[in-house]
Amino acid sequence: MIHIVTGGSGSGKSAFAEEQIVNLQGDVRIYIATMYPFDEESRRRVERHRRMRAGKRFETVECYTHLEELKIPKGADVLLECMSNLTANEMYQEGGAGENTCEAVCRGIDALAAQAENLVVVTNEVFSDGITYDRETQRYLKYLGTINQYLARIADSVTEVVYGIPVRIKEE
Amino acid sequence: MKMVIGGAYQGKLAYARNTWKDAGKLLDGAVCSWEELKDCGIVCHLEEFIRRGLADGLPMRELPEYFKKENPDVILVCREIGYGIVPMDAFEREYREAVGRICTQLAAMSDEVHRVVCGIGTVIK
Secondary structure, eight states: OOEEEEEEEEEHHHHHHHHHHHHHHOEEEEEEEEEOOSSSSHHHHHHHHHHHHHTTOOEEEEEESOOOOOOTTTTTTEEOOOOOHHHHHHHHHHHHHGGGGHHHHHHHHHHHHHHOOOOOOOOOOOOOSSSOOOOOOOOHHHHHHHHHHHHHHHEEEEEETTEEEEEEEEEE | EEEEEEESOHHHHHHHHHHHHHHOOETTTTOOTTTTSSSEEEEEOOOHHHHHHHHHHOOGGGHHHHHHOOOOOOEEEOOOOOOOOOOOSSSHHHHHHHHHHHHHHHHHHOSEEEEEHHHHHHHHO
């Protein structure tokens, strides 16, 4: 089962995504963290998410780039958070996929889906603020939008979380 | 408690006034005080109220409990602002996230949440 969870900033999408994995009641839960802790603010965010997951039996695996090379135990329920970070990492980190980010990320998801019993992927709605961005940011929006469309295509279900309320946009 | 949410200029307030015709006094979050929130029917521009409070260093995360205690039947109209690229400016980041967290708590307290797009409301809770 592949379930994509999307939503805006501070919408409660992480809490919802964690709940989906916990409700499966599987034995092995893997959390794939993609946010590279490059400053104090990002370290605080990582810490907040770690506290949210505490007691839910997740094993945390960090993966900033090259998702397709990641090996996980058979039969695991996997939560990957968040596609917006993974995409930025592939685009901008040294050794990342750069111009080939979309292909690299989608291949990575395919490889992960083939290994996982169930896969929940958190992504992010960052496309609706009416600001005209510089070319580089527009390229990022295009890549993330393309990846999100691919995810929704291969997913069994897609949920947008709006202020903690799950709105189903693709039903299983 | 009820909430009407949606993007800018989607007709959220008109929708709210049309849906609850006897809602009572309307307050504008861009100018009203905490005290006034106790005695009103509708608050519009809740995002502006949150923004002003953050700029003044007020404990805005207490706002949901304040409504629950002081005005539990209020209708709240708030713009969704969390659907863009993470802002470069630290205050803008804080504002964006605070509106999300506060509205998530308010939505949990609300018995109805309506989301308005192009003037058309969808009841999502």
